[in-house]
Amino acid sequence: MRIKVPEALAASHLEYADDAGAAWTDALPALAERYLDEWDLRPDGEPRHGIVALVLPVVRADGTRAALKLQPVTEETADEALGLRTWAGxxxxxxxxxxPATGTMLLERLDGGRSLSAVPDVIEALEILTGLLRRLTAHPAPEGMRHLGDIARGMLDGVDAALAGLPRERDRHWLRHCASAVAELADEPGDRLLHWDLHYDNVLAAGREPWLAIDPKPLAGDPGFDLMPALWNRWEEAVATGDVPRAVLLRFDCxxxxxxxxxxxxxxxTLGRVLQNFLWATEDGEEELSEIxxxxxxxxxxxx
Ligand SMILES: Nc1ncnc2c1ncn2[C@@H]1O[C@H](COP(=O)(O)OP(=O)(O)O)[C@@H](O)[C@H]1O
Ligand SMILES: [Mg+2]
Structure with a gap:
């Protein structure tokens, strides 16, 4: 069976990684076939994808349902399997x-069509997400995982160059503000196993438990560095309350x-996460920081 790569996935790889992205997409059908064969899997439904991974519903030789996840190996994705192995469900x-050679994983099958994004009350969704995050970050990070302390020092090294690329004083002010928070905390970066990307779409309905987390970009560090995805996703709902600062603080305090x-x-x-995004934006040549x-x-x- 020849897998058809969804157009939106091909477009996002092209956008983020140019030629390398296009090459990865071109090789994807053969890669999928290789693992269907090696791991003795039978396709079982339509592929799903995010902006990085292709996920094929499959059935194993013993009849259990699973999901084959294919994604390029990058600094962010490299430790996904190690993180999942540490949490052990x-x-x-x-x-x-x-x-690990190709970043391919076979996962327990969850309900790929139902995530916390579909829970109408964002605070109810957030409480579920927080309950999962509490369990995830209760685990110490395993040896050898990339560390928030290094990320924090790397960010501080990039601050001057970023400031030089920002014409508006308001942007420079908030970038400096975030950097001063990181400078104060950098020597106590923590040692928990963090998910880094726990937003509402990365929590799926399941059978073993009502909800389970997917798609970590794990690192070792302080759980405070894990709050950002749930703060700025479902942003329209924060705006719709008519009081953005209050909505942000409600989520943060929850x-x-x-x-x-x-x-x-x-x-x-959390200001460290804001700084991380500010730095990525300025590295991409953006001259104004995101209003969100x-x-x-x-x-x-x-x-x-
Ligand atoms: N274990 C799984 N079972 C069923 N569907 C899954 C599973 N893991 C991922 N998916 C589906 O594939 C999509 C993309 O997977 P994800 O791991 O979030 O990758 P990305 O990094 O591209 O966001 C998810 O939004 C979900 O719909
Ligand atoms: Mg995802």
Whole structure:
């Protein structure tokens, strides 16, 4: 069976990685066939995808349902299998097979069509997500995982160049503000196993438990660095409340209380996530910072 690569997935690989992205997409059908063969899998339904991975519903030789996940090996995706193996299904999808050479994984099958994005009340969704995050970050990170301490130092090294590329004083002010928070916390980066990308689409309905986390970009660090995805996803709903700072703080406090974190430290590491995004934007040549990120930094003034 020849897998058809969804157009939107091909387009996103082209956008993020140019020629390398196109080459990866071209090789994808053969890669899928290789693992269907090697791991003795039968396709079982339409492929799904995010902006990075192609996920094929499959059935194993023993009849169990699984999901074959194919994605390029990058700094972010390289430790996904190690993270999932460490959690061993405690709040996350189970890892059944992995080939680190190509980044391919066989996962426990969840309901790919139903995520926390479909739970109408965002705070109800957030409470479920926080319950999972609490369990995930209760695990110490395994040896050898990339570390928030290194990421924080790398970010601080990039601040001057980023400031030089920003014409508006307002942008420079908030970038400096975030950098000063990271500078204060960088020597105590924590040692928990973080998910890094736990937004509402990365929590799927399941059978073993009502909801499970997928798609980690794991690193070792402070759980405060894990709050950002749930703050800025489903943003329209924060805007629709008519009081963005209040909506941001409601979400932030809900997570901090549910995780039992120190409020100020969690705010500081969240500003670290804002800084990370600011730096990526300026590296891409953007000259104005995102209004959403500025709004989050501004709202968090009440906590930092
Ligand atoms: N274990 C799974 N079972 C069923 N569907 C899955 C599973 N993992 C991922 N999916 C589906 O594939 C999509 C993309 O997978 P994901 O791991 O989130 O990759 P990406 O990094 O591209 O977002 C998910 O949004 C979901 O619809
Ligand atoms: Mg995803």
């Amino acid at each position: 405690d709040g996350s999808v189970l890892l059944l097979e992995a080939d 997570m901090v209380d549910g995780l039992g974190l120190d409020r100020r430290r969690a705010a500081g590491w 990120l500025l709004a989050i930094a501004e709202a968090l003034r009440a906590r930092w």
